[in-house]
Amino acid sequence: MINWFEQYHSSAFISDLIKTQTHLFVAEEGIGANQLLENLLKKLLCENLTDENKTCNTCPSCRYLVDEHPNIRLIDKNLELKSDVITIDQIRELSSFIELASTSEHDKKIIFIKNTHYLTSSAANALLKNLEEPPNNTFFILLTSNLHKILPTIRSRATIHKLASPTNKQCEDYLKDEHPEAIKFLDLAERKPFLAIQMANNKELINSIVNIFLRGKSFDMMDVNESLLASGPQFFVDMMQKWIADLAHFKEFSTVYYYKNLLDQIELISNQLSYKELLNFYKKLIEYRRLSETTINKSIALDNLMIDYKRTFA
Numbered sequence: 001m002i003n004w005f006e007q008y009h010s011s012a013f014i015s016d017l018i019k020t021q022t023h024l025f026v027a028e029e030g031i032g033a034n035q036l037l038e039n040l041l042k043k044l045l046c047e048n049l050t051d052e053n054k055t056c057n058t059c060p061s062c063r064y065l066v067d068e069h070p071n072i073r074l075i076d077k078n079l080e081l082k083s084d085v086i087t088i089d090q091i092r093e094l095s096s097f098i099e100l101a102s103t104s105e106h107d108k109k110i111i112f113i114k115n116t117h118y119l120t121s122s123a124a125n126a127l128l129k130n131l132e133e134p135p136n137n138t139f140f141i142l143l144t145s146n147l148h149k150i151l152p153t154i155r156s157r158a159t160i161h162k163l164a165s166p167t168n169k170q171c172e173d174y175l176k177d178e179h180p181e182a183i184k185f186l187d188l189a190e191r192k193p194f195l196a197i198q199m200a201n202n203k204e205l206i207n208s209i210v211n212i213f214l215r216g217k218s219f220d221m222m223d224v225n226e227s228l229l230a231s232g233p234q235f236f237v238d239m240m241q242k243w244i245a246d247l248a249h250f251k252e253f254s255t256v257y258y259y260k261n262l263l264d265q266i267e268l269i270s271n272q273l274s275y276k277e278l279l280n281f282y283k284k285l286i287e288y289r290r291l292s293e294t295t296i297n298k299s300i301a302l303d304n305l306m307i308d309y310k311r312t313f314a
């Protein structure tokens with residue numbers, strides 16, 4: 001169990017949850033909110049919760065995975081589109097699901113919207129119509145990492161739950177039991193344990209990215225290729241922003257935030273660059289981040305970025 005979410009597993013919380021039909025959960029990404037909510041949905045639909053308030057794992061409902069469950073509609077950003085949005089069509093498709101009235105208490109229907117801040121304004125307004133008069137036994141569970149991007153009209157209709165991020169100790173205790181190999185990624189993951197787990201699962205990718213950073217101006221452009229973007233351009237930029245931030249931070253304070261196990265190498269590289277050069281490159285990174293959300297040719301954009309990185313050392 002995710003120990004920092006303990007209070008949300010109590011039977012009191014579950015019975016509170018069904019008193020109102022629209023809930024907005026606010027949580028930082030990477031702290032396990034998706035896992036918590038999927039578990040809560042399964043509890044809401046389970047026909048025989050155990051005495052410890054766990055799902056029975058045997059009733060008809062428990063046999064389904066959340067994303068295949070006939071009583072759950074899961075909505076997330078539209079993967080077919082290049083930009084991060086939830087479209088009005090995705091919300092309109094809910095109507096047949098919502099209109100089919102549920103007949104019994106075990107026939108609860110749940111709409112689970114991940115990344116609710118990606119709703120376009122027309123999609124948000126369409127959703128609002130559903131929230132104004134939800135049919136009996138129909139629940140809207142909304143999740144966001146960005147509360148200020150949610151329409152005030154949606155916020156005011158929802159019960160808001162702000163999920164606290166884990167403390168350092170909670171992160172480490174959880175990972176020690178579940179994913180010990182992820183502990184060393186906690187700094188790079190900014191103390192977000194599920195991001196650390198994702199990083200541990202991608203450690204070969206992370207190694208090849210970091211190896212290029214470490215070589216300063218002497219890395220081989222042949223090693224810069226699309227495989228570095230295997231977890232997406234945003235992931236790559238994020239790693240590089242943290243790298244540059246560490247180089248800059250080291251210049252002033254002789255410590256780093258993210259790549260703590262590379263302190264010696266960071267000292268060497270940081271000494272080759274001026275603060276101004278680092279800042280200039282950082283600006284290019286921000287530009288690349290914006291470009292990579294829209295551009296079709298991601299590998300050319302990456303090549304250009306890495307040529308700039310090389311030049312920074314010239």
Ligand SMILES: [Zn+2]
Nearest residue numbers: 046056059062
């Ligand atoms: Zn069950």
